[in-house]
Amino acid sequence: MTGPELLVLWDIDNTLISARGFGKLMYREAFLQAFGRELSVPVDLGGRTELDVIAEILKQHDIEHTDEASQLLATALANSFETRRHDLPGHSEVLPGALEALRHFANDPRVHQGVLTANLRSVAKIKLEAFGLADLVDWDVSAFGDDHADRAELVRFARERAGHIRPFTPDEVVLIGDTPHDVYAATTAGVRLVAVATGRSSRQDLHEAGATAVVDDLSDLDELIRHVWKTAARGNRSA
Numbered sequence: 001m002t003g004p005e006l007l008v009l010w011d012i013d014n015t016l017i018s019a020r021g022f023g024k025l026m027y028r029e030a031f032l033q034a035f036g037r038e039l040s041v042p043v044d045l046g047g048r049t050e051l052d053v054i055a056e057i058l059k060q061h062d063i064e065h066t067d068e069a070s071q072l073l074a075t076a077l078a079n080s081f082e083t084r085r086h087d088l089p090g091h092s093e094v095l096p097g098a099l100e101a102l103r104h105f106a107n108d109p110r111v112h113q114g115v116l117t118a119n120l121r122s123v124a125k126i127k128l129e130a131f132g133l134a135d136l137v138d139w140d141v142s143a144f145g146d147d148h149a150d151r152a153e154l155v156r157f158a159r160e161r162a163g164h165i166r167p168f169t170p171d172e173v174v175l176i177g178d179t180p181h182d183v184y185a186a187t188t189a190g191v192r193l194v195a196v197a198t199g200r201s202s203r204q205d206l207h208e209a210g211a212t213a214v215v216d217d218l219s220d221l222d223e224l225i226r227h228v229w230k231t232a233a234r235g236n237r238s239a
């Protein structure tokens, strides 16, 4: 075989970095900017695509869900992050082992890696650039929260985009993420997953959601590497 054997797709929030409420703050600013009034209902972000979150916010605030309204809020959100990009490091941190793990897979010729994230493309880039991680992933094989509202559909986008490298079969695609939404995306799309319990979900939560491979965090690189290759070889749904 020539070329990489695995396509590894990283979730960002609470998998690579922890942003401690920064996303909610950006939504508050963006909503005010877009609609001239305060966000009055708390936003639940964890693992949901931005298009999905935006649809719910519009509904909760009795704003008709048109493409225009959705785009207005998405653009305002991207602008808020762009304006505040220099505040991001003060409000967030790279999670233990994330840099080393990204570097490892970036340097392994058997692996090609990108991101699969609920964030808008521009916001995902701002977040990884803030910590010097952006050059370690291939943005052209990645998928984002503005590609589709359904996280499972993002897997299709990433696989199609990676098609110019070679066609990765579902068992050659490994997602790494921290929420049941990541588990859902992998299971629905039929690809593999290593879950990381660095978000709100415990190991047990992630197992109950259907994850077979779960690590506490990314700090044990050998353990992560083992799980990534094992889950790809074994298949996510056979356990």
Ligand SMILES: [Mg+2]
Residues within 6 Å of the ligand: 011, 012, 013, 014, 015, 046, 047, 177, 178, 179, 199
């Ligand atoms: Mg996450």
